[in-house]
Amino acid sequence: MEALRSLEGARVEEDFSLSRISWVGTKGYARWYVKPYTVEALAKVLLLVQERGLPFVVCGNCSNILWGDGFFDGIVIDTRELKRWKIEERLVIAEAGVRLGELVKDTCECGLSGLERLWGIPGTVGGAVVMNAGAYGACIGDLVEWVRVWREGTFLLLSRDELNFGYRSSNLKQCIVLEVALRLRKDDEVSKISLEEVKNARLARLPKGKNLGSVFKNGDTFFAGRVIEEMGFKGYSIGGVRVSERHANVFISEEGATASDYVRLINLVKSSALKQKGIRLVEEIVYAGSFV
Template sequence: MEALRNLEGVKVLYDFPLAKISWVGTKGKACYYVKPFSLDALLDVLKIICQKGIPYIVCGNCSNMLWGDGFFEGVVLDTRALQACSVEGNLIKAQAGVRLGELIKISLIHGLEGLEVLAGIPGTLGGALAMNAGAFGRCIGEFVKGVTVWHDGKVLTLSRGEIDFGYRRSNLKQCIVVEVLLELSHSKGDLWKIFNDVIESRKSRFPKGRNLGSVFKNGDSYFAGRVIEEAGFKGYSIGRVRVSEKHANFILSDKDASAQEYVELINLIKREVLRKKGIRLTEEIVYAGSFI
């Protein structure tokens, strides 16, 4: 992979311990960790790894990604250095690595409403779009006017009508989000109060500690946390991971926890909720890397 090392504006590490970017712990490693510091550098990296047929995983803040304990024979491509962001009228153009929290603050500084209800979600813009992150009945996909993506070796610009957003999903998972154009609305309301209220609400409802956020998606007729609690899992643990006693849809991990312990607990919850409640839970978290 000398070709990657020779690129300007790119950080390349080998035999990379994934615990350095995991929020909950893992024993896994990746053959390569690559971090481009500009949009051009990102595109150069993608051209090389696609030409050589090297497997790759794109990540941002990794706040909902469970990395496996095995060795990933490929590239972990970190987009967090792609931070360019500009505002024109009620439009915000931002690169994929912009943290959602920073994007929300930028929108509030310019008196633009809509994103404040997403306060406290820890991911990057690219990851938020891929999973259509949301809270309090709103999703980020509602505000998308256009997206620039890498797909099948080409840079494409998609209009809102070409993107399929649903509950915690989008067809953007098949692409790499590069840049996003958001359309918001001007407001004279107290948006900072809403922002702070949302933050306080999340603090009161959700547990502290090492976790990946909501593990399972809610259904049309049920809340995942409630059915997990009703199945008797609040406080239940396997090894160094445990179901939160504050909110049963959160799994907390100790510092030395393995991904395998996380997976075992998830699978047990799924089996028992199906047996006791007749409900098939679907993960909201994303599995990444190699699982033993």
């Protein structure tokens, strides 16, 4: 498509192997891959997809996305070059592609606190806000002041009251996040957890091997990992995908793992939980691309 090929301010590739961005090595393809270098270039891509009604997926670091093994006849829009951020007083304003880890480290070094518990979540700011990522009792939604988005062809500034943050959810799933403002605190205002404590706690629990973090959400009355463990799935595998022995809600990808191995294992665990325990497990991971 000429309009995409000649787009300025973005890297554009055709017949793109999704294994290059898949966190767990799955092997689908996308017709187009676009990586805008500026928010303005991203805006041009979004206007184009809207005008032509093209299917598209926006991604950050893909740390929560299971890409299908098939051919996605659409556009993958990668935000990771949108990585400018600044601090205005205690407000951190970051473009969608800023790495969360970088922001945690740098804001701590600037004497600001609030993000420490999110250390080690391997996402971008955009992906984290959409998913309301969190850990150790904190989630990014608690810090959000406003979000600049593209929704149904319009650019909007949404305040936190409009975002409906819940456990690993927000009403941003229909939006493209361009920029996020996070309200942090001065170090001395709260008794804060140190970055070292979070690092040690995380590293002690971290399953080894390629994975997408927690596959399922916890429920109000259960931990998904405990449910899966109680059903005896630890170490169980289908094809190249195995339930971690360390943490049953994390599935590890071995050499040759396919998206359909993931889907088969996920479906087996879901149907077993329903049959054996009457529990309806809901995925935290997101499916994107084409599943064969």
